[in-house]
Amino acid sequence: MPSSVTVPCQYRTGKTLGSGTYAIVKEAVHIKTGKYYACKVINKKLMEGREFMVRNEIAVLKRVSSGHSNIVTLYDYFETTNNLYLCFDLCSGGELFDRICAKGNYHEPDAAALVRTIMKAVQYIHDSGIVHRDLKPENLLFRTPAEDADIMIADFGLSRVHGRRKSSICFTEICGTPGYMAPEIFKKTGHGKPVDIWAMGVITYFLLGGYTPFDRDNQQLEMQAIIAGDYKFEPAEYWANVSDVAKDFVSNCLTVDPKKRPTAAEMLEHGWLADEKPHYVPDPESPTGGPTDLLPHIQKRLDAKSRFRRAVWGITAMRRLARVRANFKRTVNKYKEESEKEEIN
Structure with missing residues (x-):
C-alpha cells in the first residue's frame, strides 16, 4: 500500500x-x-x-x-x-458524448481528429509498457469546458504494466466493460495491448454511429457477437453519411485475431487519420460540398438507447443484480459511506 x-x-x-x-x-x-x-x-x-x-x-x-x-x-x-x-x-469539461451532443453540429473530420488524439495517447501508453484495458467513452474526459480543451484518457484502475512487444501476452482474467472487450478476453486465451486497439475500434464506431457495433438484446448475445466479430455498418441510412475510409479504419481495429490486429502506431498511419485531406461524405444540401452532419442520427440513437436502458434497468437488470449482489452491495455501500464522511481538512 x-x-x-x-x-x-x-x-x-x-x-x-x-x-x-x-x-x-x-x-x-x-x-x-x-x-x-x-x-x-x-x-x-x-x-x-x-x-x-x-x-x-x-x-x-x-x-x-x-x-x-x-x-x-x-x-x-x-x-x-x-x-x-x-x-x-x-477534468471539468465533461464526458466525450455529452460534449459532442452539446455541439450544434458534428462531422466526420471532427471524429477523426478526436480518434487521432486518443490513438496518439494510446501509442504513448503502449510505448511506456502499459495496457489500459478499459478504454471507453466514459473514460474520455475533457480537461476544461473550453472549446479547445484537451481530451484526456482517465481511469487506469484496470491497467497493467505490460511488455513492450506487441506480441507479449500477460493476462488471462476477464476484465473491462463488456461492449468494449476484445474476443481474446472472453476466450481467456491471453491478452495484451491489442485489446486497447479493439476498444478504439468500438469507440470509433460509436463516434460515427452513436451505438456500439456488438449491441445486442442481452450480454450473452453480445459476447457471442464479439467473439465472432459479427457486426455490420447498419442501418444503411446512418452509415451512408460515413466514408468508406472511416469504415475501413474501424474494420482494421476490429480484427478478431489479436496477432493480426494493427498496433496504435500502424493505425495512426491509416489514411483516415494520416491523409492531409479529410475524409467525409459531402452534404448534398451544402452549397460548398461540406461534410454531412452526423449529430442528428447520433442523438437519435443515444436517446433511444437511454430510454431502453431505463426500461431494462427498472424491470429486469436491477432485479437480477439485487439477488446476486445484495450482500456485496450492502458491504460496499457501508464502506463507501464511511469514506465519504471522513473529513481530511
Whole structure:
C-alpha cells in the first residue's frame, strides 16, 4: 500500500463527483495553492485482500503521469486511518458524448481528429509498457469546458504494466466493460495491448454511429457477437453519411485475431487519420460540398438507447443484480459511506 507521503490536512475535500465499485471520487482543493483536483477515495476495509490493485494503479500512473497532455496525471497519494487518497487532474469539461451532443453540429473530420488524439495517447501508453484495458467513452474526459480543451484518457484502475512487444501476452482474467472487450478476453486465451486497439475500434464506431457495433438484446448475445466479430455498418441510412475510409479504419481495429490486429502506431498511419485531406461524405444540401452532419442520427440513437436502458434497468437488470449482489452491495455501500464522511481538512 502507499506510504503516507503527504500530510492529509493539505487538502480539503468537497462534493462527490462519481462512484465506482471500490471507490468514490470527490473534488479536493489544495489548501495552500487553491488548486482543485479529482480525489479518488478508497476505503481500506473494502480493499482488504485487494491491496495490489492500488499498488498497481499507482505504478501504472507513475509511468505515464505528466508525460502526455492527453493522459490524466497522478499528482499525489496519501492515506489516513480509514482511507487511501489518489489526487488526479480535475477534468471539468465533461464526458466525450455529452460534449459532442452539446455541439450544434458534428462531422466526420471532427471524429477523426478526436480518434487521432486518443490513438496518439494510446501509442504513448503502449510505448511506456502499459495496457489500459478499459478504454471507453466514459473514460474520455475533457480537461476544461473550453472549446479547445484537451481530451484526456482517465481511469487506469484496470491497467497493467505490460511488455513492450506487441506480441507479449500477460493476462488471462476477464476484465473491462463488456461492449468494449476484445474476443481474446472472453476466450481467456491471453491478452495484451491489442485489446486497447479493439476498444478504439468500438469507440470509433460509436463516434460515427452513436451505438456500439456488438449491441445486442442481452450480454450473452453480445459476447457471442464479439467473439465472432459479427457486426455490420447498419442501418444503411446512418452509415451512408460515413466514408468508406472511416469504415475501413474501424474494420482494421476490429480484427478478431489479436496477432493480426494493427498496433496504435500502424493505425495512426491509416489514411483516415494520416491523409492531409479529410475524409467525409459531402452534404448534398451544402452549397460548398461540406461534410454531412452526423449529430442528428447520433442523438437519435443515444436517446433511444437511454430510454431502453431505463426500461431494462427498472424491470429486469436491477432485479437480477439485487439477488446476486445484495450482500456485496450492502458491504460496499457501508464502506463507501464511511469514506465519504471522513473529513481530511
